[in-house]
Amino acid sequence: MIEIIDLKKSFGPKHILRGVNLKIEDGKTMAVIGGSGTGKSTLIKCIIRLLEPDGGKILVNDKDITHIKSQIALAKLRRSFGYLFQEGALFDSLSVGENVVFGLKYLTDTPKADYAKIAKEKLALVGLKDIEHLRPSELSGGMKKRVSLARVLATEPKVILYDEPTSGLDPIMSEIINELIIDLKNKLGVTSIVITHDMKSAFEISDSMAMLYQGKVELCAPTKEFKESQNPYVKQFVQGLAKGPIQMQITN
Amino acid sequence: MFKSLGRIIIKFFTQLGQATSMVASCAFWLFKSPLEFNQTMQQTTKIGVESMVVATLTSLFTGMVLALQAGTTMRSILSEPLYIGTIVGFSLVRELGPVLTAFVVAGRAGAAVTAEIGTMQVTEQIDALHTLGTDPIRYLVIPRIIAFMIAIPVLTLCANFSGMFGGFIVSVKSLGVASNVYISDITTFISIDDLMHGFIKSCFFAFMIGVVCCYKGLWTRGGAEGVGKSTTQAVVTSMVLILVIDYFLTAILNSLGL
Numbered sequence: 001m002i003e004i005i006d007l008k009k010s011f012g013p014k015h016i017l018r019g020v021n022l023k024i025e026d027g028k029t030m031a032v033i034g035g036s037g038t039g040k041s042t043l044i045k046c047i048i049r050l051l052e053p054d055g056g057k058i059l060v061n062d063k064d065i066t067h068i069k070s071q072i073a074l075a076k077l078r079r080s081f082g083y084l085f086q087e088g089a090l091f092d093s094l095s096v097g098e099n100v101v102f103g104l105k106y107l108t109d110t111p112k113a114d115y116a117k118i119a120k121e122k123l124a125l126v127g128l129k130d131i132e133h134l135r136p137s138e139l140s141g142g143m144k145k146r147v148s149l150a151r152v153l154a155t156e157p158k159v160i161l162y163d164e165p166t167s168g169l170d171p172i173m174s175e176i177i178n179e180l181i182i183d184l185k186n187k188l189g190v191t192s193i194v195i196t197h198d199m200k201s202a203f204e205i206s207d208s209m210a211m212l213y214q215g216k217v218e219l220c221a222p223t224k225e226f227k228e229s230q231n232p233y234v235k236q237f238v239q240g241l242a243k244g245p246i247q248m249q250i251t252n
Numbered sequence: 253m254f255k256s257l258g259r260i261i262i263k264f265f266t267q268l269g270q271a272t273s274m275v276a277s278c279a280f281w282l283f284k285s286p287l288e289f290n291q292t293m294q295q296t297t298k299i300g301v302e303s304m305v306v307a308t309l310t311s312l313f314t315g316m317v318l319a320l321q322a323g324t325t326m327r328s329i330l331s332e333p334l335y336i337g338t339i340v341g342f343s344l345v346r347e348l349g350p351v352l353t354a355f356v357v358a359g360r361a362g363a364a365v366t367a368e369i370g371t372m373q374v375t376e377q378i379d380a381l382h383t384l385g386t387d388p389i390r391y392l393v394i395p396r397i398i399a400f401m402i403a404i405p406v407l408t409l410c411a412n413f414s415g416m417f418g419g420f421i422v423s424v425k426s427l428g429v430a431s432n433v434y435i436s437d438i439t440t441f442i443s444i445d446d447l448m449h450g451f452i453k454s455c456f457f458a459f460m461i462g463v464v465c466c467y468k469g470l471w472t473r474g475g476a477e478g479v480g481k482s483t484t485q486a487v488v489t490s491m492v493l494i495l496v497i498d499y500f501l502t503a504i505l506n507s508l509g510l
Contacts, residue, residue: 050379071280075385082383089380092371106385151384 008055018215031202034212082157088144090136097132122150295399311411315418323427337437340419354457358490366486369469397462404458
């Protein structure tokens with residue numbers, strides 16, 4: 001279980017997270033929505049400790065990971081996590097196949113002889129085949145994202161943090177990725193936190209949803225309840241309305 | 253004025269602290285985990301091959317110019333071009349070889365290293381390294397610093413020979429010095445200590461270039477513009493530091509009798 005208590009993070013004078021409270025049960029998927037700049041990516045970067053929070057606590061299976069300093073302990077923590085970057089973050093200097101199996105060397109004890117087979121398998125899972133030899137620069141944006149997802153899946157993490165997994169993908173591929181996220185939860189019991197702006201995808205894949213607004217959680221509720229919420233901020237965001245309290249706040 | 257001076261001083265010490273912390277992390281990972289051998293070899297080859305032609309050409313013509321200038325001066329003072337081999341050899345082995353090679357590598361391979369790591373930083377590839385269980389210091393920085401420390405002394409050696417060969421061509425063909433005289437001028441007066449003097453300098457330069465270029469890459473912020481800025485800063489800082497370190501090293505090594 002991941003528990004976030006009163007999490008705070010600032011960048012200079014900019015207060016991004018102003019006390020976020022969330023709880024994600026094991027094997028469940030939570031979708032986190034919110035406008036640009038509300039701290040969604042900052043939140044998951046704090047969870048995997050790419051960023052160190054300024055205040056509050058992050059508990060992973062009751063263990064406080066908020067202020068771990070040791071590089072070794074951080075590397076250990078990250079063994080159970082996978083992170084899908086918004087733009088893929090594939091290594092330009094490596095081939096697609098090398099990218100997919102990159103984490104195996106550092107995060108697992110998988111023998112090197114199995115790397116090629118695993119790369120093929122994971123790429124097939126995201127609908128790609130025979131591209132192991134290509135370089136990331138030869139791929140389209142959508143393909144990069146799928147290769148990046150294959151890289152995450154290769155190490156079989158217990159928790160996956162998705163930063164906009166369906167952005168830049170066509171509707172069919174978005175649906176395939178959605179089904180994959182659901183499959184990972186159902187078959188392997190993977191816990192997921194999905195940052196997304198894609199409401200259709202969020203409703204489809206999540207067990208619960210949270211909306212961030214001005215650095216705090218505006219609402220966190222089971223997906224069905226969230227969908228029917230009368231909270232004006234949530235309603236405006238979910239329905240994509242130009243007029244509403246969020247815009248009023250911007251205008252003011 | 254005091255405000256901006258204070259800001260400059262704070263920035264300087266912040267960067268110095270960050271670079272020192274990076275070097276400390278290098279020491280930590282060097283003892284805690286196995287060396288990324290393939291990366292180190294790839295980088296050594298890349299840095300060496302990339303800079304070989306420019307380094308040897310620069311040194312070749314420097315040797316030629318040195319011989320020409322020394323020959324002309326000696327002829328006007330002593331009526332004969334004496335000790336041209338010694339002048340060219342000493343200048344190259346103790347000073348110009350290490351400094352010019354370090355300049356060339358900083359401008360060529362150092363810039364490439366900063367641009368590569370900087371691009372990785374702004375495209376979240378550095379974050380990806382963390383999430384995939386490794387550390388950029390271990391995977392990127394240590395192999396590159398070691399690569400610089402292998403490649404630069406070797407390149408310096410090649411540059412020394414190339415420069416002396418340049419001097420040889422000018423001395424023999426243009427100044428009329430006998431080839432055996434030029435060679436004996438070098439072999440008689442240049443000792444192992446002189447070679448060590450140059451070698452020690454090139455090792456220090458290599459370490460400094462590696463640290464500066466990797467540091468500037470890792471601390472790149474602000475997209476493509478940031479990568480450009482970091483690259484320029486890395487090259488300029490490296491070049492200035494080469495000259496500063498050169499002076500102090502020369503003073504120290506001379507006092508040690510090298």
